[in-house]
Amino acid sequence: MANAITETVRLTIDGMSVSVPKGTLVIEAARRVGVMVPHFCYHPKLKPDANCRMCLVEVERMPKLQTSCSTVATEGMAVRTATTVVHNAHKSVLEFILANHPLDCPVCDQGGKCDLQDFSHQYTATSRFEETKRIFQKGYFSPLIETQMNRCVQCLRCVRYCDEVMDVKALAPVGRGTMTEIKSFGDHPLDCEFCGGCVQICPVGAIVSRLSMYEYRPWMLKRADTVCNFCGDGCQITVQTKDQQLIEVNSAQGAGRNSGDLCARGFFGFRATSHPSRVTHPLIRRNGALVEATWEDVLEFVAEQINRLKLAHGPQAFGGLISGRCTNEELYLFQKFMRLTIGTNNLDSSARYGHINGVQAMRLVQGTHRWTVTFEDIVQADVLLLVGTNITEANPITGLKVKEAVKKHGATLLTIEAIQPAIGTISNISNLSQQHLCIAPSQFGAAVLGLLKAVVEGNHVDNTIQQQAPDYVSAVSHAVQQLAWDDLAVSTGVPHESFVQMAASLAGGRRVVVLAGQTLLRSQGGYGICVNLLDLLLLTGKLTTEGCGFAPLAEENNDQGAIEMGAVAALLPGAHDLANADARAQITRAWKEDLPSTAGATLIEMIDRANAGIIKGLFVIGENPVGSLPPQTGVKEALGKLDLLVCQELFLTETAALAHVVLPAAPSMEKAGTFTNTEGHVQAVRPAIDPLGDSRPDWEILSAISVFTGVPLEYGESKEILKEIRAVIPGYGSLGPSPIPPAVNPMVVEQYVTDGYRRDLAGRYTLPSRTVRQEGTVELGLVQSLFHSGKLSTYSKGLLEVEPSGYLQMNPVDAARFGLTTGDRVRLSNRRGEFTTTAKVFDRVPEGLAWFPDHFAQDALRIFDCVVDPDTKVPSFRTVSVSVMKTT
Amino acid sequence: MLKHELILLKNMMQPGYTGSLQDYERAGGYQALRKVVGKAQPAEVTAMVMKSGLRGRGGAGFPTGVKWGFLPKGYQGPRYLCCNADESEPGTFKDRQLIERDPHQILEGIVLACYAIGAETAYIYIRGEFVLGARILEQAIAEARTAGYIGTNILGAGITANVWVHRGAGAYICGEETALLESLEGKRGLPRVKPPFPATHGLYNKPTVVNNIETLANLPHIIGRGPEWFASIGSPPKSTGTRVFCVSGHVKGPGNYEVPMGITFRELIYEQAGGMRSDKPLKAFIPGGASAPFLTPNHLDVKLDFESVAAAGSMLGSGGVTVMEEGTDMVWAALRLMEFFYHESCGKCSPCREGSSWLVQTMRRIVAKRGRMEDLETLVDLCKNIEGRTVCAFGDASVAPIMGTLKHWRPEYVALIQEAEAANLIKLEPAGRH
Amino acid sequence: MLAQRAASEGPRWTRAVRAPSIPSPWVGRQGNQMLKEKYQEEIDEIISRYPVKRSALIPLLYLAQRDEGFISEAAMKEIAGLLRLTPPQVYETATFYTMLNLKRVGKFHLQVCKSLMCALAGSDTVIGWVKTKLGIGPGETTSDGLFTLNAVECLAACGTAPMMQVNEDYYERLTEERFDKILADLKQDGTCSLKTGPFMWPEPAPAKPGA
Secondary structure, three states: EEEOOOOOEEEOOOOOOEEEEEOOOOHHHHHOOOOOOOOOOOOOOOOOOOOOOOOEEEOOOOOEEEEEOOEEOOOEEEEEEOOOHHHHHHHHHHHHHHHHHOOOOHHOOOOOOOOOHHHHHHOOOOOOOOOOOOOOOOOOOOEEHHHEEHHHOOOOOHHHHHHHHHHOOOEEEEEEEHHEEEEEOOOOOOOOOOHHHHHHOOOOOOOEEEHHHHOOHHOOOOOEEEEOOOOOOOEEEEEEEOEEEEEEEOOOOOOOOOOOOOOHHHHHHHHHHHOOOOOOEEOOOOOOOEEEEOOOHHHHHHHHHHHHHHHOOOOHHEEEEEEEOOOHHHHHHHHHHHHHHHOOOOEEHHHHHHHHHHHHHHHHHHOOOOOOOOOHHHHHOHHHHHHHOOOHHHHHHHHHHHHHHHHHHHEEEEEOOOOOOOOOOOOOOOOOOEEEEEOOOOHHHHHHHHHHHHHHHHHOOOOOHHHHHHHHHHHHHHHHHHHOHHHHHHHHHHOOHHHHHHHHHHHHOEEEEEEEEEEHHHHOOHHHHHHHHHHHHHHOOOOOOOOEEEEOOOOEEEEEHHHOOOOOOEEEEEOOOOOOOHHHHHHHHHHHOOOOOOOOOOOOHHHHHHOOOOOOOEEEOOOOHHHHOOHOOOOOHHHHHHOOEHHHHHEEEOOHHOOEEEEEEEHHHHHHHEOOOOOOEHHHHHHOOOOOOOOHHHHHHHHHHHHOOOOOOOOOHHHHHHHHHHHHHHOOOOOOOOOOOOOOHHHHHHHHHHHHHOHHHHHOOOOOOOOOOOOOEEEEEOOOOOOOOOOHHHHHHHHHHHOOOOOEEOOOHHHHHHHHHOOOOEEEEEEEEEEEEEEEEEEOOOOOOOEEEHHHHHHHHHHHOEOOOOOOEEEEOOOOEEEEEEOO | OOOOOOOOHHHOOOOOOOOOOHHHHOOOOEEEEEEOOOOOOOHHHHHHHHHHOOOOOOOOEEEHHHHHHHOOOOOOOEEEEEEEEEEOOOOHHHHHHHHHHHHHHHHHHHHHHHHHOOOOOOOEOOOOOHHHHHHHHHHHHHHHHHOOOEEEEEOOOOOOEEEEEOOOOOOOHOOOOOHHHHOOOOOOOOOOOOOOOOOOOOOOHHOEOOOOHHHHHHHHHHHHHHHHHHHHHHHHEEEEOOEEEEEEEHHHHHHOEEEOOEEEEEHHHHHHHHOOOOOEEEEEOOOOOOOOOOOEEEEEEEEOHHHHHHHHOOOHHHHHHEEOOOOOOOOOOOOHHHHHHHOOOOOOOHHHHHHHHOOOOOOHHHHOOOOOOHHHHHHHHHHHHOOOOOOOHHHHHHHHHHHHHHHHHHHHHHHHHHHHHHHOOOOOOOOOOO | OOHHHHHHOOOOOHHHHHOOOOOOOOOOOOOOOOOOOHHHHEEEEEEEOOOOHHHOOOOOOOOHHHHHHHOOOHHHHHHHHHOOOHHHHHHHOOOOOOOOOOOOOOOOEEEEEOOOHHHHHHHHHHHHHHHHHHOOOOOOOOOOOEEEEEEEEOOOOOOOOOOOEEEEEEOOOOOOOHHHHHHHHHHEEEEEEEEEEOOOOOOOOOOOOOO
16 A cells, blocks of 8 residues: 555557656566466466466567566556467467377366466467477476476476565476476475465466375365465465365455465375374263264263252353454354353463463553564565464464565565574575574563663654653663673673664664564563563554554464464453453443453463362363473363363364263364454455364354254354444454554554553563573474474374474584484483484574474473463463483 | 787786786786776766777677666666676676687776776676686686775775676576576576666666677777777777677687778688688588578678678678588588577576477478478478567577578578489478378 | 686686596585585685575576586576575476476486488487487486486587587597597596597697688
8 A cells, every 4th residue: 555656657558658666577467457468387376487488478569579577567558468460479388388288188186277277279370390209208396296397388487486475495497408307306206385276376287286096186176265274374275175175265366365375284285184094973981982973962961060060069160261263253152151151261272372462562551462564564574573473384464575675675684583594495584584583482571671672772763752652761761771782692692793783774664563472472571571571662663654564473373363263261252351340341242241350360270270189170172282382380180170171173182082071073164254364454254165074163062052052143144243243343354355454553652652551561571591501402493394284283194204204403513412313212201201213413593492283282282381470470481491312 | 811900818828927926917907997996987988988989899789888888877876787708608708818819908898887887796697618717717817806996995986896706607608688687696598588678677777788709998099099099999889999800710820810890701700711712613601600691602792790681681790700612511510500599598488488389390301301391481481470579689689590591591401302303202282281 | 806807716616627536526426514614615606796695596506516416406406595596496497497407316427419401420329328328218218327428409500510428528520439549538537538628629720821
């Protein structure tokens, strides 16, 4: 949404006049008047390469035909795309391309969606070629992506996409002339991010997905446009099905917040929920074992138990946990069920694991529960600061926006991440940084404090805030003065000058966006660090400026929605405080019932109460606390003590295995609803296939339980729930193409800089504790993998081909010190316990740290401590010190 | 015998001349540099070059002074000079002689050019096969650096010009200026889309000038003896100065001959190069390297200048004149050149990549006496579809041999095809079946 | 400092071909050592010539080829690391150029020019001699690993055709007699005095009085 007046030029295309912004390519100008110039190598996301020569057009006063993809429109240009000369030129280029193209249509997956096929048909191409076509030997290319190089038209779109957009550079055109083929490195299989971008962008069938090879023709497929259910980026996907089978997922060019880009999870992970071990029938525990039962049986049982326990112990004896993978409607209905049908505020969601830290910080300082910026602002930013995001692995599509900002628009990237700038088979955001600070997660706080100190000492504090809130500014300045540069250098390993430089870069930006990710949000003290980052924006005068903002990245697809729907103990729908009188009044009006006012227990508090025998009944919807929390929390014992454990699940997880009742839920592929992505944009979820077996959408199950208990919350379809949400939250989520971010609330900022900042200032501005690393130990961190999301993706056959299990990733220097090479068995131990895994040497792991993927960490969790944030109640268990020993 | 003053080959023709710095200085070398560096304005040097009428000696013949003038005025930042020593055009071997025998002449020209265009770094992109040439250049650069002609603070005037030798690795296409830049940047040598032109977006996207070795070797003389003198030689105003022509093929004395522009091919071939090797009549000759369409004995009196050869339907090109005597099979000759283009096609754009493979296979069939009459039509059609449709001039060059030989010696093609049909070696349905 | 060293010694990479008595760089390398350890200074000097690291790619590939006789995957990976490229990026460049060998060639790589101008002077005959005398055709290597033949495109020696390049040396104006001598000398000494350069053709006539 550019406010500046853009210069335009006027030109004619086939006699039609059109005005376009200066710098527009002729092929794009033609599209605006509905003229589709045929092309292969042109793509709006890529730099024009003009190699296919298919887009030739006539331009007045230019002697030769020009490629419209590389010709910039100029004032008064007259272009003709449909003359005989042009038509014959197109035909001749087609003839050339078809010369070496095999007659593979009958066996080629691209048939029916192939540009070459379509143009051949359009131009009734003939080929006089009767020489010998060149042949490439077909070899195994990778577990997920296959190449058939005979079909390649050498448009190089795949290579350019992998380079310019993804910054991975895993594909290479090899050889010269007509014998050029696309390979990776030698005869080695492709090892990359498996984003599927090359598969999507190939105009012919030279690069295809192995997951659905030979299974279909495009016209046999039914399509459903929906939103991916893995990470918080919220990518628009098109799910293609045939006879109730999931065949393929792709994303239409330019579609959604992701502009048609996807990641490995979205593109290849779609068969997770069709895994054979999916629970498709209700299960009930009889004689100690879970057996199949009918819906009536289980619902009756559950309702009976609810009423019994409620009568005996009251509503506070119940708790509920829901996954941030559920739709907004389900999250809303869940909290309504807990608050109304059950009568308690003891409810929480997976947002508690970290995302709530970022949101509470935003609510405190700027009075919004959503970002004040969008992906477009990230792309248009001139300075981007990333703190603890591991953005390629956790939020890859947001990562693409960052890459676009840097590579296409020259943005300055500043990163504070626990990663080294090493080049590898997946992209590494710190390679694009103008300034990168490699910081251990436990010291992120120190790095941010260093930055704040440099901002204050470097006279980068904005004059306006200085005048409007002098007490606040002086309090913060005083606080940073207490910190010594020497101590900061010891904590972070970063010298004073680096902070000075980074502060100057940050302060010098006009459009500054600060992104905080999972690694920061889930770490100890994450909330305080987020508030400090907001202080940073405030002090430098950026918080309320256009194009600037703070952007905490949501981990799961609907963590943002969970908070907005009030599926957390302290918040009501609309992300209002439980005690907010106006919000309570609104909701009471809509529900026609009073809301419980007793403060609710959060995740860990519920577990403690279950252990203490206070909570007797727990509803767990899509969550797996036994598999996700360290045993130190006592979660398994706690759940074992419950009188009623109801699990709504897709699979028989560790938690579901303890349940009294397991209710088969339907995943997002099988139901309708909405998700809210990390930007706060609400998007429609549409079913691609019917629920498998007897499974039902979570909202239907909750509704059914409520009916059986006698406090019915009845809805015919999820749209009705959405309608109610709109009534309860005025102005809630229009399902338009882009988000409408809220503005910073000046009154809340006023409140914060007058009073709000004081409350925990001292604590926030204290250096995090630092323990000297013992000999023979490393700081083990749980990390997100690019190829997985939570535990759900570990059911996906496709993703398991790329990453089938967890291994310990370690820096080469550390590995050498421990005598480890890739493939060796290694034991990690501390006072809590030990666990054994396989080592992998990985040069982007910083020295002194080691990584283990969260998704396979069920056994590893036993050696982690859990520390709960006093403000936000977020349980942190991401890093722990361990001894390392090679073993057999 | 044509009597004319040698300019570029003068020094090396002196007995005992080794090409060392000493020899070059003794022969009057680096005087032009002394005359200009720190004394004349860079713009003056460009003006002199423009006035001389010097045109590029690589093949395209673009006026050098005009090319220099395309650099953006008032631009603050690095500029580059790239010296094209990728001599790979079949029939051409003049740069090799200039490099190996008189490297300092080139170096002086490079520094003069750097001074004129404001470049502080020059890269000599020399084809990988010229191992000896690269070594000679590096030793010459070292000598010149010690003597203060190259490096920082040249001749004490505070001017910087660093010259590096960068070896290519075997790709004819890297003689194309934008492909050269890509190769210098460490990538595959694929030509770039123009516009933008190297003058504004060249090496590392900075303003760059790419000049041929022979072009640069002329600079010390133009500056030293004045542009008017240079402009009076040859065939003014359009084709001034001398050129080193490379005569090869069926002549008695093949080799490099420096002559003023404007002499005729007859004079070059019969007087300079000693005439036909076995005194058989001349059947055909290529005027300017493999990219230039063949010419016939009727063109022997065409003048060796840019306009005249173009008017005759060919091009002066790289200056490689190849002579073919009576008895040479023209179809075979066209095929041999087509094999070259097929081997060297970079593969970027569809018409050239697929077209060269198609053309070479058809030509092989015809020569192997398995051709058909339709093939001739197809050949012409394909050539017309490649010409003007490609990213760079390679496409136009690659169809020159076939177009040229078909135009003047069509009966030879027909004869081969008739032989094929008579021998009944191939019986195919007409083209169009697929 | 660099300039002084260069002036006195000549650039490092050419030292291997400086004097006729030094055998071809192919001989005797096993390539187990990392290039960086062996050629640290030279690598640093090469990289320092360019403002963008990637430009050093072809020079470094030549270095690796000089070291091992061909460019191995390990070398390509190491070079990728040195220049902050991915291995596929190094690979794509290495496969574009004909002089960069990804496979070993014989001790003497006979590269006979087959372009039209040499063909007019009888290059096909030279290739025939190789077939008769060494028993190999284009693309083949003798069983003792000594000679590999390749028919290559124009080597810019058209006036002195027919000719061939053996490793880094040009041998021009070939006759059968000269060809036999070249083969014999190569087998025996590893080099031959008939190699040409610095090139000039035709050579000037001896000075005549009053000319």
